[in-house]
Amino acid sequence: MWIPLWPASSAISGNVINALFTAELVVCVLILALVFGLIWVFCIRYRHSTTVDRGHPSQRSWVFEIGWTSATLVAFLVLFVWGANAYVWLYEPPRADLELYVVGKQWMWEIEHPGGQREINALHVPNGKIVRLVMASQDVIHSFFIPAFRMKHDVVPGQLETMWFQPTQTGTYRLECTEFCGTEHAHMTGEVIVMTPAAYAEWLSNQGADKTLAAQGEQLFRNYGCSGCHGVNSTVHAPSLVGLYGSLVHLNDGTTVRADERYIRDSILLPRSQVVAGFAPVMPSFSGQISEADTLKILAYIQSLNPSGNAP
Ligand code: HEC
Ligand SMILES: [Cu+2]
The missing domain is CATH 1.10.760.10 (Cytochrome c-like domain)
Structure with missing residues (x-):
């Protein structure tokens, strides 16, 4: 939580994305520091009033040329392999402990639990379990986003989408639609409530669902x-x-x-x-x-x- 601008990660996927994001940020900052550092060094060293030798431009250096080209190549390949691995891992759900069904429509999220419990703009899940969502849209494209889990998935009409997450921390987190979907889009928000498995079981039994x-x-x-x-x-x-x-x-x-x-x-x-x-x-x-x-x-x-x- 040392970057104060992002919500604390509360799922396995959050830690994976945080690590990748931090690595990319570090690489970018290093490159930026190098480029701007050299600009400053040259600006000061060769400013108009200095008397440094400008008469002997140095020979072309293959060492520098090959060095910076391969260094950036390696850095970006490492990030690519890392990112591709994380992507495949995020998009190939493991065997789920719990499967929930989500329908997005203008302008709400409707969630159904296997026992028949139904909720709107709220998603109750047990902590530590692998939750898989099967998602559909009734009208236009919506996008299901839980910032604290760093998980986001478009919900496209005419096709089923799946996504999964494994929460690591009980609490209440924001749920957002991140695809502009009409006039009330900004209000298409909700909550993800991560509960202990016992509390979740109790919540389920209090919902008064009569049919699975x-x-x-x-x-x-x-x-x-x-x-x-x-x-x-x-x-x-x-x-x-x-x-x-x-x-x-x-x-x-x-x-x-x-x-x-x-x-x-x-x-x-x-x-x-x-x-x-x-x-x-x-x-x-x-x-x-x-x-x-x-x-x-x-x-x-x-x-x-x-x-x-x-x-x-
Ligand atoms: C008129 C008879 C008929 C009706 C009514 C019917 N089906 Fe079918 N269904 C078939 C036949 C024949 C096939 C196999 C040929 C094919 O794939 O189209 C099939 C294939 C399927 C398959 C793929 C099965 C497989 O083994 O891969 C599914 C799933 C299915 N139907 C579900 C449904 C559902 C759900 C309904 C009701 C909403 C329904 N069917 C209504 C005749 C019917
Ligand atoms: Cu929406």
Whole structure:
């Protein structure tokens, strides 16, 4: 916390980003000091009134030329490798302890917990656990930003985004939308409340949720007629969704894809884009008929049909 301008880091990702940021700052300050130092030295040494020898310009020096070129190259390569590593690590979530569903819309964040607890512009999470967010936007691009965690992710309409974090400190932190999304954008803020696991469990049980997200999704699965084709008693030739989440799916164009959140969402909204091998493309598109929140509930239901599917 020795740079007073930034909030204290309260997540693993915060420490990683802080270290990288500090290293970049140090490199920049050193280069700046060298360049401006030399400017000052030459300004003073060769000012108009001095009598220093100006008659013998020194020979071109390859030592300096090669020295500064390779030194900056090495410095930037080190920063690049370091940054790329951190990026890949941040964008490839490990196996999560807890998965939450987030819908951004003008102008609020709606958050659903697996137990069916729902909150707006507030995010309660247990300390020390790996939390994974599955995020969607109902209208325009929003961006989900928790400054104290140094975590930010755009939420783009028409596609699912995921991000993860692991808080290290209980407390209340700011949650912001950092993508200009309309007139009330500045008020699209909220709080992240990191609680001890026991307090979080108690908070969950006080929310009065009667149905888990997966159970609500199962209800929707029947209401939208999915079970008519995908159910066990169906007469339509459609794949079973049991064990689908996280598995490898063979498509009729010969490719293989991992059935992650995005694949399942696209299967519902754009069924023609990826057709499972051995099946006719008879599934109707539900694009425009199912809200983002309902899609996430159905997704939670399909995920619950393979509890071990959340593999890294
Ligand atoms: C008219 C029958 C029918 C209806 C209704 C239907 N589906 Fe499908 N669905 C299929 C068929 C056939 C396939 C396989 C061909 C394909 O991929 O399009 C499929 C594929 C899928 C897949 C990919 C499965 C895999 O193994 O990769 C998912 C996920 C899915 N459907 C979910 C749903 C959901 C959710 C609903 C309801 C909102 C729904 N389906 C409604 C017939 C249907
Ligand atoms: Cu926004």
